[in-house]
Amino acid sequence: MHRSASRLTRVLACAAVPVILTVAGCSSDSGKSSGGKDSGKKSDSSASAKPSAKPSAALEKVAYAKLPDPCKALTGKSIDSLVPEAKDKNGTAAKSNDLSNRASCSWNGLKTDGAKGSQYRWLSVSLVRYDSHASLGGGNKRAEDQYNKQIELAKTTEGAHDVKAEQAGGIGDQATSVVYGVKKDVDFANNSVIVRTQNVVITLDYNGAAYEGAGAPDQGKLLQDAIAAAKETVASVESANKDAGAAPSDAPAGSASPSASASAASGQ
Numbered sequence: 001m002h003r004s005a006s007r008l009t010r011v012l013a014c015a016a017v018p019v020i021l022t023v024a025g026c027s028s029d030s031g032k033s034s035g036g037k038d039s040g041k042k043s044d045s046s047a048s049a050k051p052s053a054k055p056s057a058a059l060e061k062v063a064y065a066k067l068p069d070p071c072k073a074l075t076g077k078s079i080d081s082l083v084p085e086a087k088d089k090n091g092t093a094a095k096s097n098d099l100s101n102r103a104s105c106s107w108n109g110l111k112t113d114g115a116k117g118s119q120y121r122w123l124s125v126s127l128v129r130y131d132s133h134a135s136l137g138g139g140n141k142r143a144e145d146q147y148n149k150q151i152e153l154a155k156t157t158e159g160a161h162d163v164k165a166e167q168a169g170g171i172g173d174q175a176t177s178v179v180y181g182v183k184k185d186v187d188f189a190n191n192s193v194i195v196r197t198q199n200v201v202i203t204l205d206y207n208g209a210a211y212e213g214a215g216a217p218d219q220g221k222l223l224q225d226a227i228a229a230a231k232e233t234v235a236s237v238e239s240a241n242k243d244a245g246a247a248p249s250d251a252p253a254g255s256a257s258p259s260a261s262a263s264a265a266s267g268q
Contacts, residue, residue, distance in 0.1 A: 041152040050238060058133040062139035064199035067127045068240035070105035073233045074125065082206065082225055083121045084111040094126075101129045109212075117214025125233055131199070139199035147174055147196040150203050154178035154192040168227055172197030172234050179223055189219045193230040200237050204230045 071091035074082070079089055086109035094104040104126035112118040130142040155163050160180040168175040174196040182188045190207040206226040208217035 005036065005265050008061075011220060016119045016246045027187050059134065060140065062130070064129060064241045065235060066100050066240055067103050067129050067200065068236040070103040070125050070127055072145075073127070074229055075232070075235040078229060078232060079107055082229060083107045083109040083123050084119070085109045085227055086121075092243070095224075101131075103127050113214070115213075117210060117212035119214055119217065120209045120211060122205075122207050123229070124203075125229075126205075127233075127237070128201045130201075143196050143199045144174070146201045147194060150192075150194045150201060151176050151178065153155070154194065154203075155180075157182065157190070159183065160190070168193060169196050171227065171231050174246070175230065177223060177227065182207075183208075189217045189218065189222055191219075191223045191226040193226045195230050195234060195235050197237055202230060202233050204233060 037041070071093050077087060079086055079091070086107045088107070091105040091107050096102045096104075104124060106122070106124040108120070108122040110118050110120050128143075128146060130139040130146070132139040133142075135140060151165065155165055155178055157163075157180060159182045161183070163178065163180040164176045165176055168177045171193070174197040176194050178192040178194070180190050182190055186209045188207050188209045190205070193202075193204045193206075195202040195204070204226055206222060206229065208222055210216050
């Protein structure tokens with residue numbers, strides 16, 4: 001009897017082994033690997049496999065950190081040719097509280113030739129510079145937007161007639177000439193050359209009129225002279241920045257704003 005009880009105990013013990021192993025196997029799958037490590041926690045490799053947030057794109061560094069003196073953007077020789085007998089060869093600078101971003105200068109003169117009458121000329125050079133700004137965008141893109149606005153402003157000048165706009169090649173990165181007439185006391189032949197060179201927008205306005213029986217200005221010659229003056233102004237911007245480092249890409253609040261720049265570029 002004793003031998004039978006001992007034998008029964010051994011049979012029950014052996015039968016219990018698979019049950020224990022099975023439980024152990026389930027427990028291992030749910031929490032630990034075969035090596036005894038906790039597989040319930042995410043491994044470093046699986047965590048690093050997740051895509052990380054894309055870093056914000058770095059703002060472009062602008063090419064031009066400053067503007068030239070607008071009244072010296074053209075040489076004295078050019079002023080003599082464009083505006084004969086100018087009232088002030090040094091020009092009249094428009095007021096600006098930030099000359100590194102907005103500046104303009106104008107000249108006017110009346111050349112009298114006795115019985116042949118008089119020729120009037122008016123010239124204006126306006127420059128607007130844009131920095132790259134975290135909330136406003138890259139300097140070049142901001143300048144391009146303003147360039148397009150200035151073209152539309154020129155095309156929609158009050159009282160303008162016979163408006164003709166076309167691209168002007170070989171000046172800066174983008175350039176457009178807008179030619180039109182305006183009737184005042186006499187007919188004025190107007191030329192606007194709008195140029196974008198990197199992060200700077202140049203608006204050069206040049207017009208002429210004849211008085212006292214003088215022959216009307218040659219519109220084609222006026223446009224040719226305006227384009228030459230625009231090229232010279234671009235060269236002045238480049239020269240002013242030869243020794244100047246590029247402006248910080250994230251510009252301070254003093255950077256030219258689109259609304260303020262439009263007024264400056266239009267000479268208002």
